[in-house]
Amino acid sequence: MRSRVRRRYRSERIFRTTGFLAVSLSVLFLAFLLFDMLSKGASGFQQAEIAVPVTLDSGELMLTKAQLQGPEADAALAAADIQGAVVRGATQAYGDKGIRLLSEGAWVRVRNMLEDDPSLLGKTTTMWLSAESNLDLIAKGKMPESAAPEAAASYQRLMAQDQVRVAFNWTFLTGADSTDPTLAGIWGAFKGSLITMFVTLLISFPVGVLSALYLEEYAPRNRWTDMIEVSINNLAAVPSIIFGLLGLAVFLNFMHMPRSAPLVGGLTLALMTLPVIVIAGRNAIKSVPPSIRDAALGVGASPVQVVFHHVLPLALPGILTGTIIGMARALGETAPLLMIGMRAFISAPPTGITEPATVLPVQIFLWSDEVSRGFVEKTSAAIIVLLVFLLAMNGLAIYLRNKFERRW
Numbered sequence: 001m002r003s004r005v006r007r008r009y010r011s012e013r014i015f016r017t018t019g020f021l022a023v024s025l026s027v028l029f030l031a032f033l034l035f036d037m038l039s040k041g042a043s044g045f046q047q048a049e050i051a052v053p054v055t056l057d058s059g060e061l062m063l064t065k066a067q068l069q070g071p072e073a074d075a076a077l078a079a080a081d082i083q084g085a086v087v088r089g090a091t092q093a094y095g096d097k098g099i100r101l102l103s104e105g106a107w108v109r110v111r112n113m114l115e116d117d118p119s120l121l122g123k124t125t126t127m128w129l130s131a132e133s134n135l136d137l138i139a140k141g142k143m144p145e146s147a148a149p150e151a152a153a154s155y156q157r158l159m160a161q162d163q164v165r166v167a168f169n170w171t172f173l174t175g176a177d178s179t180d181p182t183l184a185g186i187w188g189a190f191k192g193s194l195i196t197m198f199v200t201l202l203i204s205f206p207v208g209v210l211s212a213l214y215l216e217e218y219a220p221r222n223r224w225t226d227m228i229e230v231s232i233n234n235l236a237a238v239p240s241i242i243f244g245l246l247g248l249a250v251f252l253n254f255m256h257m258p259r260s261a262p263l264v265g266g267l268t269l270a271l272m273t274l275p276v277i278v279i280a281g282r283n284a285i286k287s288v289p290p291s292i293r294d295a296a297l298g299v300g301a302s303p304v305q306v307v308f309h310h311v312l313p314l315a316l317p318g319i320l321t322g323t324i325i326g327m328a329r330a331l332g333e334t335a336p337l338l339m340i341g342m343r344a345f346i347s348a349p350p351t352g353i354t355e356p357a358t359v360l361p362v363q364i365f366l367w368s369d370e371v372s373r374g375f376v377e378k379t380s381a382a383i384i385v386l387l388v389f390l391l392a393m394n395g396l397a398i399y400l401r402n403k404f405e406r407r408w
Contacts, residue, residue, distance in 0.1 A: 045172060047171065048131040048140065048165070052127055053093055056123060060085065061082065077114065082110050087099050090102055101132060104180050106130050128167065174187050177346055192262060195357065196262040201323075212282045215228070217285070235274075244338065246271060260346075273327065280318065281322065285315045292314065314406065317405050317406075331390060342362050346358045
């Protein structure tokens, strides 16, 4: 008897220890992932800048303040030689090779500043402009192997003159994709993700909820219903690339919808999210006690009123939780979107559901394939943004569940 009790206690200790080791291993992997991403990506939110005195002479630029404040301001700025003004300023401050210290698109910031503040026209203003990629990495303490010794010497000279600084990189959050890592940003991909998720939610939520209501409340119990239930459960486990192939065949090849558009991306992800919403919806509807239905029918409510006035509102928190978790999964998917062509270089944020766009996971995939050393930290920084986005969506799901959940 004592021997059996000892074996029982020993088995319990082994089970506890194994469970503790499993949890510890999971936490260790998660901590390693977060540390690796933060250590590599934190510098992606920073940018080295160089002080350049830029003279915005109205005669050389062929610009007037009236043009900058009129309806044709964009056309006037596009025709002005702002890039030449930046070249002259850099040459005057740092010699003939001064312009090489700046990124190729540094003049874009000057154009934006002039557009926001037309009073700069006619003045000489010291502006902090983006440094070129190698100088940017050196300023952050990451000496690239491909950097020439002149780059390090230039950085030391600028430091001695207090003409270089490391500031928060707003361009990374507000800009779109670029071939220059110092100008690349995630706003275009972030906006594409938001529009794609909006289309996904618009299609998958009503169809998924109505399907769950029909299957749980109205569908007869026969072998056809059983077959549909099994199919839905299997669809939830199908690899996402299969849905990408389905979207490619149906929406692009058969329906001839625009390639690389959020509309097609949203429809494809909706196909993938539907089974998750149906399963979560059925479980939430099933959890509503039968007494609620009986009480409503007892006071004269019709079956439709019972469903939409009592069952659906009570099941909605569980449905919303499942929907948000399904949307969070869709947000992180890359394979189905690659299949429908959302991997093109998009230099401007989309303004509609049919315009060419990309999404955050695809943008990360494209940057990870770049040769330039500057894109390494941009890739990790974009992953941090995506993780924050996913954590926010899961946090919202937990909040909705805790706030509206009812225990019977």
